[in-house]
Amino acid sequence: MMDNEVDVFYRELPKVELHAHLNGSVSCSTIEKLISRKPHLNIGHGMTAIGKGQRRTLDECFQVFKVIHQLVDTEEDILMVATDVIKEFAADGVKYLELRSTPREEKHTGLTKKSYIETVIKAIKQCKSEGVDIDVRFLVAIDRRNGTEVAMETVKLAEDFMLSSDGLVLGLDLSGDPTVGHGKDLLPALQKAKNCGLKLSLHLSEVPSQLEESDLLLDLPPDRIGHGTFLHPAMGGSQGLVDKVVKHNIPLELCLTSNVKGQTVARYSDHHFKHWYQMGHPSVICTDDKGVFSTDLSQEYQLAASTFDLSREAVWKLSHDAIDCIFAPDTGETAAQTEVDLFKASSVPLQGN
Numbered sequence: 001m002m003d004n005e006v007d008v009f010y011r012e013l014p015k016v017e018l019h020a021h022l023n024g025s026v027s028c029s030t031i032e033k034l035i036s037r038k039p040h041l042n043i044g045h046g047m048t049a050i051g052k053g054q055r056r057t058l059d060e061c062f063q064v065f066k067v068i069h070q071l072v073d074t075e076e077d078i079l080m081v082a083t084d085v086i087k088e089f090a091a092d093g094v095k096y097l098e099l100r101s102t103p104r105e106e107k108h109t110g111l112t113k114k115s116y117i118e119t120v121i122k123a124i125k126q127c128k129s130e131g132v133d134i135d136v137r138f139l140v141a142i143d144r145r146n147g148t149e150v151a152m153e154t155v156k157l158a159e160d161f162m163l164s165s166d167g168l169v170l171g172l173d174l175s176g177d178p179t180v181g182h183g184k185d186l187l188p189a190l191q192k193a194k195n196c197g198l199k200l201s202l203h204l205s206e207v208p209s210q211l212e213e214s215d216l217l218l219d220l221p222p223d224r225i226g227h228g229t230f231l232h233p234a235m236g237g238s239q240g241l242v243d244k245v246v247k248h249n250i251p252l253e254l255c256l257t258s259n260v261k262g263q264t265v266a267r268y269s270d271h272h273f274k275h276w277y278q279m280g281h282p283s284v285i286c287t288d289d290k291g292v293f294s295t296d297l298s299q300e301y302q303l304a305a306s307t308f309d310l311s312r313e314a315v316w317k318l319s320h321d322a323i324d325c326i327f328a329p330d331t332g333e334t335a336a337q338t339e340v341d342l343f344k345a346s347s348v349p350l351q352g353n
């Protein structure tokens with residue numbers, strides 16, 4: 001979908017983005033700048049994004065991240081990428097953003113996991129000082145393929161930053177290739193994270209083979225679920241899993257284009273959004289990787305509305321209800337203020353199509 005095909009209603013709708021991987025969110029124009037910094041890598045644009053109507057296997061999608069990681073391997077790159085991504089979300093009408101990213105170490109450029117996180121925080125602060133109209137927070141990501149020890153190390157790092165970042169670092173994400181590794185090996189690290197006050201957003205049941213793992217991880221319980229594609233019985237999951245999600249009232253982060261382009265969902269109308277939304281369960285529309293999947297949050301709301309025949313009032317409520325799912329603490333300065341800023345003062349027209 002071209003940018004100008006997105007109705008102004010969705011662009012102007014104040015939005016909350018809760019599931020965005022930093023390096024999956026890099027736009028074409030930022031990729032261009034990175035390619036010109038590193039021409040020797042011989043990376044073309046077609047290698048970093050999946051265009052309209054295209055599909056990829058999950059494996060191919062994960063190869064794309066490897067290419068992007070080659071382009072983003074210095075503090076300077078991370079600062080530019082994070083700053084651009086934040087400004088793009090703001091330009092798309094996102095008022096509150098939780099970015100997530102896996103801290104990487106690059107020996108040849110001197111990048112450390114600590115300086116990686118510091119650089120993302122620097123970008124967030126820089127945007128704030130420039131007056132960019134968006135509240136940005138950060139979740140430190142654990143890549144499941146790296147196993148127990150790295151997960152534990154990441155929790156420690158996230159805890160240190162949670163205590164020293166003035167509320168910018170709020171929690172942890174568990175992501176990475178869902179066909180690699182098992183959640184039981186990461187359970188102690190996730191438990192430790194929870195005990196020290198880090199919020200948890202876990203990618204769960206992104207592929208059909210993870211039901212046992214999901215059952216285990218739901219007992220933590222996590223504070224939010226990424227995708228949860230195969231939890232519902234209609235998608236091959238079970239009522240027992242749904243019951244756990246409902247009992248703990250765990251919001252789902254749902255990313256329509258990501259699932260269709262990654263082929264875990266055959267078509268938009270088959271997306272599990274419909275099952276959870278019909279149940280009245282907290283369901284938040286998100287982008288996952290706006291760069292890789294060539295989308296943005298306005299488009300995703302418009303797609304949800306056109307696919308599931310949602311009225312403008314329903315779209316408004318969907319966007320508004322996402323505020324209840326943010327990880328920022330509910331103090332006068334954060335959640336309540338966010339709500340006022342986001343919606344009360346907004347003049348988005350509700351009439352028309």
Ligand SMILES: CC(C)=CCNc1ncnc2c1ncn2[C@@H]1O[C@H](COP(=O)(O)O)[C@@H](O)[C@H]1O
Pocket residue numbers: 021022023024057058059061062065100101102103141143175176177178203206258259261262288289
């Ligand atoms: C393959 C596919 C359909 C992707 C969408 N679903 C995803 N599932 C699991 N982990 C992900 C997904 N998208 C991004 N990530 C994680 O985010 C990383 C990229 O962002 P970052 O470097 O952490 O800043 C990837 O290497 C991967 O670890």
Ligand SMILES: [Zn+2]
Pocket residue numbers: 019021175203226288
């Ligand atoms: Zn994701």
